[in-house]
Amino acid sequence: MRQVIAQTKNLHNLAEVGQALSTRTPDLPGIGLIWGPAGHGKTTAAAWFRDRTDAVYVRAQALWTPSGMLSAICRELDIMPAARCSLMLDTIVERLATTQRLLIVDEADYLLRSGRLLDTLRDLHDVSSAPVIVIGMADFRRRVASREQFAGRIAQTVEFRAADLDDVRVTAEACCEVELADDLVERITRETQGSMRRVKVALSVIESWADRRGCKRVSLAEWGDQPIDGTVGAGRKPTGGGR
Ligand SMILES: Nc1ncnc2c1ncn2[C@@H]1O[C@H](COP(=O)(O)OP(=O)(O)O)[C@@H](O)[C@H]1O
Ligand SMILES: [Mg+2]
CATH class of the missing domain: 1.10.8 (Helicase, Ruva Protein; domain 3)
Structure with missing residues (x-):
């Protein structure tokens, strides 16, 4: 198999949203929301987009606190993480305000476990006006809708649909x-x-x-009738119509 990224419709949609958010006028809200089931290619598309642009990519984690989240963003921006959250936030905001780099947060479902994580991400977006994309699972969009202040800043959404x-x-x-x-x-x-x-x-x-x-x-x-999921009988001689 070639280790390449296929140009699927979902991949293009994500790139379009990234472009639209990055070129919007800064007074408009600039959060993009991507959602879809596991295995549909969200992380692959985000990594592909990051590699082609100067976007910053972090993956949320179950144990993230505001400090953990800010430290992870600092590391991606080549900023030394600090002990105080307020200091990290100020430094990140300053950097993003100047560069307007797009920040992508994958596995963002974890942000919904704590109001402080989502609020901190919103602060970061509001003060820097840098675009942000959050990526979550199939029910992410519905769950984010109940966080009114965050949801109000969502300017673009993409559902990662099943490959056709x-x-x-x-x-x-x-x-x-x-x-x-x-x-x-x-x-x-x-x-x-x-x-x-x-x-x-x-x-x-x-x-x-x-x-x-x-x-x-x-x-x-x-x-023939061989399975294609690789679990049973793959490589076995087909029972009908095969070689
Ligand atoms: N556009 C693509 N081109 C090639 N392979 C892909 C593509 N999108 C997804 N994949 C494959 O599918 C697997 C699952 O994709 P992933 O991005 O992890 O999905 P998700 O983040 O939605 O759970 C990846 O490991 C990769 O092998
Ligand atoms: Mg993923």
């Missing part, structure tokens, strides 16, 4: 070193229910199978 046929085809073409026939791509889309994690597993299982047989292209008939 085109997304799976684009991913197969980018990542898989063997060619897959359309009917097999259709089966992968259906059985993985659009989870990018499962799509990648399926592509890898099929690619290994094809490699062992020296095939350059695999169709649904050649694959």
Whole structure:
């Protein structure tokens, strides 16, 4: 498998939101909210966007306190974390106000465990006016809606949807070193229910199978009724229609 990032619709939507927030006029609210089920590619897209821009990426953690959150942001900004939160906040705000770098907080569901974390992030956004993207799970949007002050600053939202046929085809073409026939791509889309994690597993299982047989292209008939999830029977001789 090639270690590349496929250009899916979700990836483009995230990039569009990042661009829109970064180019807004600073008097407008500048928080973006991304949500969607695990495995749909949110972290991958955020890391891809960070690598192409000067965005700052941190991943929230279960044990974060305001101090832990600010220290993590300091480290990404090459600022020495300080003992006092107020000092760290001032330094971060000053840096972000000058650079207007986009701050991405992944696994932001953890921020909802404490009002102080969300309030501190809001302070950071309000005072610096730097754009912020928070990324959470499927019910994140609904849960954030009840935090009125934070929710009021959300200017852009993206739901990470299940990969569709085109997304799976684009991913197969980018990542898989063997060619897959359309009917097999259709089966992968259906059985993985659009989870990018499962799509990648399926592509890898099929690619290994094809490699062992020296095939350059695999169709649904050649694959037969073998499972594509890599857990049972992968690589086994197909019972019908296969090689
Ligand atoms: N655009 C993409 N191109 C290639 N692989 C991807 C892409 N998006 C997701 N993946 C694969 O799917 C896996 C799960 O994605 P991840 O970003 O961790 O999802 P989430 O953050 O939504 O739980 C990743 O480890 C990666 O292998
Ligand atoms: Mg993730």
